[in-house]
Amino acid sequence: MGGCVTSFTGAHRFLSNFWPAAVSLDHIIYPTVEHAYQAAKSVEPAKRAIVRMMPNPAMARTAGRRLGVRRDWVAVKVEVMRHLLEQKFAAGSHLADALDATGEMLLEEGNTWGDRFWGVYGGTGANTLGRMLMAIRTKNRDCEFAALLG
Numbered sequence: 677m678g679g680c681v682t683s684f685t686g687a688h689r690f691l692s693n694f695w696p697a698a699v700s701l702d703h704i705i706y707p708t709v710e711h712a713y714q715a716a717k718s719v720e721p722a723k724r725a726i727v728r729m730m731p732n733p734a735m736a737r738t739a740g741r742r743l744g745v746r747r748d749w750v751a752v753k754v755e756v757m758r759h760l761l762e763q764k765f766a767a768g769s770h771l772a773d774a775l776d777a778t779g780e781m782l783l784e785e786g787n788t789w790g791d792r793f794w795g796v797y798g799g800t801g802a803n804t805l806g807r808m809l810m811a812i813r814t815k816n817r818d819c820e821f822a823a824l825l826g
């Protein structure tokens with residue numbers, strides 16, 4: 677199955693970081709990747725707790741953006757995101773199955789909020805989130821193949 681997912685909406689909403697999925701950050705569980713990613717901007721447990729308690733991911737994002745980021749944030753944020761997404765789409769989970777069902781489709785978080793780092797806005801962007809999801813999709817398949825071979 678080729679083609680392209682150009683926004684994480686509708687049937688592909690589960691690809692968004694706003695989708696409910698319990699993930700762990702430093703042994704604390706967060707309700708969505710967005711909650712955990714935004715909390716990770718700070719190393720202070722009290723600030724992380726404020727983000728974790730937000731009732732929805734949009735509010736977690738707003739709260740996270742007000743934290744003031746840790747000094748190494750730019751250096752670590754991609755690895756933080758990868759760590760969280762690997763949990764969300766852990767091989768064998770129903771979300772991993774849904775990701776696998778996207779076949780060979782190009783995954784792009786086309787967006788209206790101007791994000792050209794994680795997604796694509798106005799036809800351009802690094803699409804870092806989409807590329808990570810496609811890499812996890814491939815990795816999960818490789819693991820499954822390796823397990824079949826024993």
Ligand SMILES: Nc1nc(O)c(N)c(N[C@@H]2O[C@H](COP(=O)(O)O)[C@@H](O)[C@H]2O)n1
Binds near residue numbers: 692694713737805
């Ligand atoms: N679904 C969704 N709705 C929005 O309104 C968004 N802004 C996003 N983007 C997500 O925000 C995170 C990046 O936040 P920072 O710019 O680093 O503060 C990342 O998870 C994007 O996917 N998504």
